[in-house]
Amino acid sequence: MELYIHLPFCKAKCQYCDFNSYAGCDDATVFTYLAALNREIAFASKQYGEARIDTVYIGGGTPSMLDSKRITSLCRALNEHFDLSGVKEFSIEANPESITEEKLAAYSEAGINRISLGVQSLDDRNLKSVGRLHDSETAIEKIELAGRYFDNVSADVIIGLPYDSIELVKREISELAPRLKHMSVYQLTLEEGTPLKKRVDEGRVLLPDSDETADMTDAAVAALRERGLERYEVSNFARRGFESKHNMGYWTREEYIGLGAGSHSLLKTSDGSKPLAKEIRFANPKDLNAYIGGVNCVDSFDAIPRVEMSVLSEKDILNEQIMLGLRTSRGVDAKLTQGMIPKELERFFKREGDRIALTDRGIEVMNGILVRILPL
Ligand SMILES: C[S@@+](CC[C@H](N)C(=O)[O-])C[C@H]1O[C@@H](n2cnc3c(N)ncnc32)[C@H](O)[C@@H]1O
Ligand code: SF4
Secondary structure: OEEEEEEOEEOOOOOOOOOOOEEOOOHHHHHHHHHHHHHHHHHHHHHHOOOOOOEEEEEEOOHHHOOHHHHHHHHHHHHHHOOOOOOOEEEEEEOOOOOOHHHHHHHHHOOOOEEEEEEEOOOHHHHHHOOOOOOHHHHHHHHHHHHHHOOEEEEEEEEOOOOOOHHHHHHHHHHHHHHOOEEEEEEOOOOOOOHHHHHHHOOOOOOOOHHHHHHHHHHHHHHHHHOOOEEEEOOEEEOOOOOOHHHHHHHOOOOEEEEOOOOEEEEEEOOOOOOOOEEEEEEOOOOHHHHHHHHHOOOOHHHOOOEEEEEOOHHHHHHHHHHHHOOEOOOEEHHHHOOOOOHHHHHHEEEEOOEEEEOHHHHHOHHHHHHHHOOO
């Protein structure tokens, strides 16, 4: 089972960001949130404390903007309530401007063994234009600092930012990849309601078009491969053995518990007669006060008010297995897609033994393929 913990605080909101994160929260709000989170951890452990936890991921928001003692006590609470002795990967997200040597040492001391830094770009004009609080020099400096405390360092980059070009993407990969075990390379999504979307709609910002972004992504994939980081999922690249176990858990539909505002869980429950009779997915409310109030007014994990609760049908499960599995280079068991792939789409797939996966070209047009093959 995987554990995800959400810390939804940021210093400032980036122009493109639609994640559940809040800027400008005061200490009292952070304190109240962490108290509710501790309560949710305790409730979850009463129900799932015996489960074998494989990975833990502290994400955000910006976990690194909190004092290190907050992270240390969060890790202590997790250790007190769950058996983390079998945890293979314990990650935390950090932003370059707020991560420090003191925090890195505290994370390592607390049992965290992997850090993911939000670099986004190595062009200062890009960083400034989307409201990032660091510059490229700080990004490199903090990656190197993180490397002194963690063997497993990852960085996130976004492709499709205003000043992006193939040359820039190649330079980013050549500077970042040698210092990393893992990279996530996302194509920019222009999310509804974000300041960036508004500025683009008003013609105040010009972004690369989808063909240019696709060419930049191809250049990134090739440059990463040259430096030993293979694509193992649409947006994720790793040296062998450093694929994110936590994220692989999502794509292979392991059970996970998400704790904190807006976090999702997938739990497989038994009705006693058949094993794994039911799979349920649910989420916590995104709003901080709704989450805090919800956790504080109940006495058990099951009683916490949830949103988006659904019991998955067999068809839902099959759709998810295919949709998520085809994101990865391992693909899915070919039996799952038997009879679903029309002849004209076969060229986008590759088969190896009993597995079927998308080719690089197939990944580029993945959404179109899924619409055609899934039994929706
Ligand atoms: C949970 S977010 C935040 C992590 C961290 N707070 C940061 O900003 O570096 C994880 C990653 O999602 C990516 N991301 C966020 N919004 C995006 C968007 N609109 N389009 C593409 N990637 C995005 C960024 O690369 C970011 O590092
Ligand atoms: S720091 Fe990360 S989570 Fe916070 S607003 Fe920026 S992209 Fe979103």
